[in-house]
Amino acid sequence: MTTATPSISFFNTLTRRKEKFTPIEKGKVQMYTCGPTVYDYAHIGNFRAFLFEDLLKRWLEYRGYTVTHVMNLTDVDDKTIRGSQKQQIPLQQYTEHYAKAFFEDSKALNIKPANHYPKATSHIPEMVALIKKLIKNGYAYKGQDGSIYYAISKFKNYGKLSHIKVAELKAGARVKTDEYTKEEAQDFALWKAWTPEDGDVFWETELGKGRPGWHIECTAMSMKYLGETFDIHCGGIDNMFPHHENEIAQSEAATGRKFVNYWLHNEHLLVEGRKMAKKLGNFYTLRDLLGKGYDPIAIRYLLLSSHYRAQFNFTFEALDAAGAAVERLRNFVRRLQDAPGKGSGGKVAELLRGVQLGFGEAADDDLNVSVALAVLFDFVREVNVLLDAGVVSRSEADEVGALMNRFDGVLGVVGKVEETETLPKEAEELIEKREAARKAKDWATADALRVRLSELGVVVEDTAQGVRWRLVKQD
RNA sequence: GCUGGGGUGGCCGAACGGUUCAGGCGACAGCCUGCAGAGCUGUUACAUAUGGGUUCAAUUCCCAUCCCCAGCUCCA
Numbered sequence: 001m002t003t004a005t006p007s008i009s010f011f012n013t014l015t016r017r018k019e020k021f022t023p024i025e026k027g028k029v030q031m032y033t034c035g036p037t038v039y040d041y042a043h044i045g046n047f048r049a050f051l052f053e054d055l056l057k058r059w060l061e062y063r064g065y066t067v068t069h070v071m072n073l074t075d076v077d078d079k080t081i082r083g084s085q086k087q088q089i090p091l092q093q094y095t096e097h098y099a100k101a102f103f104e105d106s107k108a109l110n111i112k113p114a115n116h117y118p119k120a121t122s123h124i125p126e127m128v129a130l131i132k133k134l135i136k137n138g139y140a141y142k143g144q145d146g147s148i149y150y151a152i153s154k155f156k157n158y159g160k161l162s163h164i165k166v167a168e169l170k171a172g173a174r175v176k177t178d179e180y181t182k183e184e185a186q187d188f189a190l191w192k193a194w195t196p197e198d199g200d201v202f203w204e205t206e207l208g209k210g211r212p213g214w215h216i217e218c219t220a221m222s223m224k225y226l227g228e229t230f231d232i233h234c235g236g237i238d239n240m241f242p243h244h245e246n247e248i249a250q251s252e253a254a255t256g257r258k259f260v261n262y263w264l265h266n267e268h269l270l271v272e273g274r275k276m277a278k279k280l281g282n283f284y285t286l287r288d289l290l291g292k293g294y295d296p297i298a299i300r301y302l303l304l305s306s307h308y309r310a311q312f313n314f315t316f317e318a319l320d321a322a323g324a325a326v327e328r329l330r331n332f333v334r335r336l337q338d339a340p341g342k343g344s345g346g347k348v349a350e351l352l353r354g355v356q357l358g359f360g361e362a363a364d365d366d367l368n369v370s371v372a373l374a375v376l377f378d379f380v381r382e383v384n385v386l387l388d389a390g391v392v393s394r395s396e397a398d399e400v401g402a403l404m405n406r407f408d409g410v411l412g413v414v415g416k417v418e419e420t421e422t423l424p425k426e427a428e429e430l431i432e433k434r435e436a437a438r439k440a441k442d443w444a445t446a447d448a449l450r451v452r453l454s455e456l457g458v459v460v461e462d463t464a465q466g467v468r469w470r471l472v473k474q475d
Numbered sequence: 476g477c478u479g480g481g482g483u484g485g486c487c488g489a490a491c492g493g494u495u496c497a498g499g500c501g502a503c504a505g506c507c508u509g510c511a512g513a514g515c516u517g518u519u520a521c522a523u524a525u526g527g528g529u530u531c532a533a534u535u536c537c538c539a540u541c542c543c544c545a546g547c548u549c550c551a
Contacts, residue, residue, distance in 0.1 A: 236551030
């Protein structure tokens with residue numbers, strides 16, 4: 001038992017400081033995470049964000065919170081419209097394909113599903129209502145092109161999240177294209193008036209014929225599912241400005257209340273030391289890696305094992321290492337099943353206390369997963385020493401196993417290692433034959449059988465408790 | 476150009492200014508094993524980009540230089 005109540009702290013982008021986390025409602029957490037734009041297969045950088053959010057949610061749950069998680073799917077924007085036109089299929093058919101792929105990929109990475117996955121196209125009325133409110137409150141105006149824009153000059157706290165001063169924004173290409181329709185260059189579209197390029201993608205609403213802007217969707221949908229003020233909002237660092245800044249402006253102008261208490265942003269991924277870019281040849285979707293034969297759980301472990309606020313350098317060498325690290329954890333859990341059972345005289349109990357404390361303190365500290373894993377691996381080694389000495393009892397091993405299971409509820413990499421897998425009949429017979437050969441000290445036959453088994457994908461290991469087998473993935 | 480985040484061993488990555496700079500992976504050696512696997516132990520001789528400075532003490536603070544990345548362009 002811990003003496004002090006554990007308290008989680010997060011680095012809040014809003015204040016640029018680590019803050020103790022206190023939810024609005026005791027024991028409950030409302031979180032919103034910016035989901036994918038379903039115009040293509042998601043790449044590993046996208047998944048770093050989604051895995052960070054998954055870890056965050058799982059840690060909150062480990063600490064006893066009930067988490068309500070909402071992740072949006074952006075299914076109408078320039079890219080999706082262009083993509084569907086290129087393939088000459090309806091927008092919905094186009095986006096559904098990639099939405100389905102996204103869910104498949106998420107499942108492969110063992111990402112826990114969110115409670116809601118609202119789609120932008122299913123929430124047009126909510127967005128229209130919100131925009132009307134913003135017009136009424138004096139924060140929005142109709143431009144000469146018929147689009148509705150948000151007047152950022154009216155929102156005095158604009159820039160509080162990104163710490164960007166509007167006056168210092170560099171005049172970019174955007175100014176040129178829009179200077180005759182917006183009152184100010186940085187004003188952003190809430191509602192985009194239909195243009196011929198949009199084809200058959202439009203909604204006839206009180207705001208006119210058109211489609212919603214990007215930022216308004218997150219505001220409308222987060223409010224619908226989580227309320228006007230909620231606890232946590234996450235996303236990649238690139239979303240901090242302008243997307244999240246604009247969300248704040250929209251929400252707080254509409255409700256007069258604080259939108260989000262804790263903003264958490266994850267840093268980007270580098271690949272082989274460079275930013276991931278198609279032209280550099282280092283751009284990978286999850287599917288690319290799975291196609292190369294990599295284990296999605298190794299990818300999960302790798303992307304999870306470093307701190308979310310630091311840029312992470314993805315390399316294939318590190319991916320192999322991640323696979324080996326996961327295997328080490330699995331072997332450990334497997335070993336526990338064979339604990340012979342004499343009792344360690346309290347040593348295991350002491351290790352259990354220590355690892356829970358150490359792991360918890362690290363994860364509580366802004367999800368310092370690297371330190372948490374270091375604590376865990378120290379624990380694994382020390383218990384392995386006791387297992388080698390044959391002093392771990394059955395019940396002690398069970399306690400260790402239960403804890404590993406709890407930790408894996410957070411990490412999601414070990415999975416079930418009980419032999420629910422079935423051994424092919426053929427392999428079963430080979431193992432029996434090999435045991436007979438070993439008894440007879442006919443090593444040549446035993447070794448030949450071991451080779452044949454491995455060809456069947458069955459690894460046999462001789463331990464003090466007898467022969468053990470496990471299935472390995474066949475390439 | 477402006478603003479911000481970084482550069483730690485063969486690789487990936489931790490580290491309230493202070494005992495020998497975590498942990499994982501890899502390599503090598505030893506123990507164990509019939510052999511292997513798993514596991515354990517040890518090693519991987521000066522790993523903190525470079526040059527200064529502050530300090531009794533710097534990976535940590537300050538300055539300069541080089542390099543990488545990001546935001547200012549609806550890309551996690």
